[in-house]
Amino acid sequence: MSQMTLFAIGIVTYLVGSIPVAYLASRVQGRNVLDVGTGNPGAANTFRKIGRGTGVIVFLWDFGKAVIPMVLMQEASESSDIHVFFVGAAAMAGHCYPIFFRFRGGMGLATAFGIAVGLFPVLALIHGAAMLLILPKVRDVVITATIGYISFCAFGLWAYSDSWSLIILVCMLPVLAAVKNHFTTESIAPQEQ
DSSP states (O other): OOHHHHHHHHHHHHHHHTOOHHHHHHHHTTOOGGGSTTOOOSHHHHHHHTOHHHHHHHHHHHHHHHHHHHHHHHHSTTOOHHHHHHHHHHHHHHHHSOGGGTTOOOOOHHHHHHHHHHHSHHHHHHHHHHHHHHHHHHOBHHHHHHHHHHHHHHHHHHHTGGGHHHHHHHHHHHHHHHHHTTTOOOBOOOOOO
16 A cells, blocks of 8 residues: 555544544534533543433444544555554544644544554453443543553553554553543543533
């Protein structure tokens, strides 16, 4: 695959990743996700403050905008793992810094999870399921995700030692997103009507 083709795919994926679905979904319901909770236009804040169903839809979009183009890249000929990672990272860049939304995006945890699933599906899905079990106990999405990614990195470096560089890249994504968002956290609480 030529560099120009890869760059073009990355631009398209970034633009798709920039679509502010959390904001649009909240506005359809007559509310604004930016004005509630953490003010973060992502799946977790939408789930807590706009509605569980809407939050699930936003999660699926944020997850899918990374994993779907990555799977398509894997099906393309001459696509290396680093090309696949690049496409997923472009989607996350769009999520965190959306051009359609003045570069004010979400934390990117669901999108980072999509990237992990795109590259290491078995390991990522096992950790995702474990995090769903832990979340009700911890009651904080960011802390739960941090536990999950630390565990993912540790097991990934052990189980996929031949792909350690990709594991490190995947694990750096949520760290960069957290720095960008100044480690914004909010405990899960009963929804405010």
